[in-house]
Amino acid sequence: MRAAIFLEQDSDLVVEDVTAADPGPRDVVVQITASGVCHSDLSVINGTLPMPPPAILGHEGTGIVESVGSEVSRVKKGDRVIGSFIPACGVCWFCRNHQSNLCEQTYAVMGSPRATRSDGTPLMAMTGLGTFADVMTCNEISLVKVETDLPDEQLALIGCGVTTGVGAALNTAQVVPGSTVAVIGCGGVGQAVIQGARIAGAARIIAIDPVELKRTTALQFGATDTIDPSDGGALAQVQALTGGRGADYAFEVIGNPKTVQQAFDMTRSGGACIVVGVPRFDQTIELPSMSLVLQEKRVLGTVYGSAQVNRDFPRLIGLVEQGRLDLGDMVTRRMHLDDINDAFKAMQAGEVIRSVIN
Ligand SMILES: [Zn+2]
Ligand SMILES: [Zn+2]
Known part of the structure; x- marks a missing residue:
């Protein structure tokens, strides 16, 4: 072999x-x-x-x-x-x-x-x-x-990135219809988070990535707004788009302690910050302790999109077959x-x- x-x-x-x-x-x-x-x-x-x-x-x-x-x-x-x-x-x-x-x-x-x-x-x-x-x-x-006629190259993605991203939105965060979602990092997994949020019925999906291709693709997959974070103003822009409150759900899909902090800051009081990216094993994430408690922000780690693969792989295939997951x-x-x-x-x-x- x-x-x-x-x-x-x-x-x-x-x-x-x-x-x-x-x-x-x-x-x-x-x-x-x-x-x-x-x-x-x-x-x-x-x-x-x-x-x-x-x-x-x-x-x-x-x-x-x-x-x-x-x-x-x-x-x-x-x-x-x-x-x-x-x-x-x-x-x-x-x-x-x-x-x-x-x-x-x-x-x-x-x-x-x-x-x-x-x-x-x-x-x-x-x-x-x-x-x-x-x-x-x-x-x-x-x-x-699995039993499906979908092409191999699409099924392969279900093995990791798609399940991780869509699952983070549907299983871990349990995004509710009408909500506001911010996604930091729009590679394969980030795009899957965006699609998951769209499937869940999020009203506003803000895609944050310095690469133009990824922002453009995000719009195609369901993002309603995009932000180029290169100028450092991403937090202010998310606040401006959310009535000053912050997002109901902020996903970090990079695995960098600094962007995890940013996602936490972008999360509204009572909202959820979902850490999808995998930081280095020897890194520590520091969060402002007072807002964790007094603003009741939830920080959720997620691995494999909290997926139950024997249940979720067929579900994801069903969504693809029905044209709801691209x-x-x-x-x-x-x-x-x-x-x-x-x-x-x-x-x-x-x-x-x-x-x-x-
Ligand atoms: Zn992977
Ligand atoms: Zn087991």
Whole structure:
């Protein structure tokens, strides 16, 4: 099999032939048909998300089941599946309490080497998936079977960015009709937050991003107003658009403590500040303690959009099929696995909403 390998921090991925490890009894071999390139892959490469190399990156993908282990019961050969970057084992405390996005098997599925390099070095797979490859072997709890005719490149996005963003609006924040939403950071996940807020019936959706392409795209996906924060006046502009109160919901979709503070400041009294972006593991977020209490602002962390993947992947597919969630226009570039490093360059240059490897 061919795979894109993370060998060293701050270096390009290396695409090479590797030997897949033998699947275990609960493992599934999936032929990857499309994989989105997510900012979290870049976060592994630059050390924001700690993961020791060498490893196959990629955690947002879809494909067809090629073979299953002897104890696999959830999927069978030929099924169409989307990888879930957090597994849903179905039996742990969190899975049984409608919080499968916090499944206790999250780290266990990352613990098996999934391939070896030609020199015999074992390779782990990001989040137990490793979608930057033509084939991946993963535990069946990391897969959700789907039945749809949607194109692969759209299904791939449901594996991470779309579920994270739409879920943050619908599940975590539970945006209500008529409300006002501000979104700081309008990459793939931010655009999905905007679409989620639109689906929820938000009256005003303010998209904040310094990149013009992202502001223009935001308007297409449902934003009603855009702000270029480059001049430092974003907070004042949000206040001006919200009668001086601030937004009912302010989403931070970058993962920077400074913009989390900004999102908190943009949140009205009694509103919710939702932190979607993942800050560096060694960073701390400082918030004004008095307004946290006396203005009763809620700060909500969210992982995987608080999604219950076995429930939410089919729901999201339904929204796409009905034309209420636009994933087609979120794919702004398609490329081959060999060109994967170009996807990261385009991401850093702000040239794309989402690149898909297919
Ligand atoms: Zn991701
Ligand atoms: Zn579980």
